[in-house]
Amino acid sequence: MGHRDQSGALLRAASETASSTAPAPVSAQPPLLEMKALSKRFGPVTAVDGFEAAIAPGEFVTVVGPSGCGKSTLFNIVAGLEEPDAGSILRFEGRSCHAHELLGKVSFMPQRDLLLPWRTVIDNAIIPMEIEGQPRKASRALAREMLPEFGLAGFGDQYPHQLSGGMRQRVALMRTFMFKRELMLLDEPFGALDALTRTMMQRWLLEVWRRHKRTILFITHDVDEALFLGDRVIVMSARPGRVKLELKVDLPRPRHADLVTSPEFIGLKRIVLEAIEEEAMKSFLAPGATAPQTDTPE
Ligand SMILES: Nc1ncnc2c1ncn2[C@@H]1O[C@H](COP(=O)(O)OP(=O)(O)OP(=O)(O)O)[C@@H](O)[C@H]1O
Numbered sequence: 001m002g003h004r005d006q007s008g009a010l011l012r013a014a015s016e017t018a019s020s021t022a023p024a025p026v027s028a029q030p031p032l033l034e035m036k037a038l039s040k041r042f043g044p045v046t047a048v049d050g051f052e053a054a055i056a057p058g059e060f061v062t063v064v065g066p067s068g069c070g071k072s073t074l075f076n077i078v079a080g081l082e083e084p085d086a087g088s089i090l091r092f093e094g095r096s097c098h099a100h101e102l103l104g105k106v107s108f109m110p111q112r113d114l115l116l117p118w119r120t121v122i123d124n125a126i127i128p129m130e131i132e133g134q135p136r137k138a139s140r141a142l143a144r145e146m147l148p149e150f151g152l153a154g155f156g157d158q159y160p161h162q163l164s165g166g167m168r169q170r171v172a173l174m175r176t177f178m179f180k181r182e183l184m185l186l187d188e189p190f191g192a193l194d195a196l197t198r199t200m201m202q203r204w205l206l207e208v209w210r211r212h213k214r215t216i217l218f219i220t221h222d223v224d225e226a227l228f229l230g231d232r233v234i235v236m237s238a239r240p241g242r243v244k245l246e247l248k249v250d251l252p253r254p255r256h257a258d259l260v261t262s263p264e265f266i267g268l269k270r271i272v273l274e275a276i277e278e279e280a281m282k283s284f285l286a287p288g289a290t291a292p293q294t295d296t297p298e
């Protein structure tokens with residue numbers, strides 16, 4: 001490390017976080033994804049402005065923020081579907097890159113489940129593998145094997161209209177997991193579910209995440225969900241979106257349902273809610289905020 005401090009670990013830890021020129025500690029893994037000064041304008045609308053975050057391998061990071069603050073825009077950039085504005089810095093696996101270079105390198109579950117109605121569960125699940133040119137037969141066999149884990153045993157040959165909303169979201173999730181990329185972007189994957197199903201899905205997702213060892217970036221509007229799932233919560237400001245607050249969720253894993261009533265959880269929740277409410281109020285009072293935002297493109 002080259003530090004001549006006598007106070008040992010504490011000082012070392014402080015200098016490692018404070019100085020970007022210090023050599024990286026051997027044990028610390030470099031971030032899988034880094035975003036710096038990330039901005040995106042759409043004509044007169046600045047969706048994201050100066051967003052900064054670094055995501056470590058294997059981390060589960062949740063993102064909350066008022067509607068229209070640029071969360072999906074951020075995901076579209078990281079998924080390689082949109083280029084950020086000039087001056088934005090994106091680094092993936094330690095290398096700086098354009099957004100389009102990330103296309104196909106991350107798995108992405110967009111805000112809407114986007115299942116093709118004319119395809120069965122299995123054939124919806126294998127779409128990314130098909131696009132990659134992998135043999136259909138092997139992909140189908142793999143998808144069939146994964147059905148029970150995703151609570152879809154026996155439903156492989158059904159069509160989306162024959163499934164419940166929760167099942168359709170699990171198919172979309174299974175498709176995202178089948179596309180084996182280290183980084184997964186999940187944009188409000190449980191948005192359409194009732195509270196009980198949602199709680200079950202959260203616990204299930206943590207279990208799947210533990211088994212599959214991926215890095216997850218997860219957008220939600222639900223503060224309990226953000227804290228229950230995340231190693232870290234990023235609260236975004238009202239549009240233009242930037243980081244308003246980054247909060248480490250130092251709660252033990254595996255996490256059980258009763259965690260949400262613990263004083264530690266409630267303490268963290270208060271901090272996040274305060275930050276979010278301030279921003280939600282800003283976005284509500286902003287000019288044009290009365291226009292409906294439900295049809296915002298993703
Ligand atoms: N392709 C696009 N063209 C023009 N404007 C866009 C486009 N995509 C997003 N926007 C605008 O950028 C802003 C951010 O949109 P975005 O969908 O990223 O918000 P969000 O935080 O995901 O919102 P929500 O929580 O409602 O899903 C909005 O004002 C939206 O209208």
Ligand SMILES: [Mg+2]
Nearest residue numbers: 071072111298
């Ligand atoms: Mg969105």
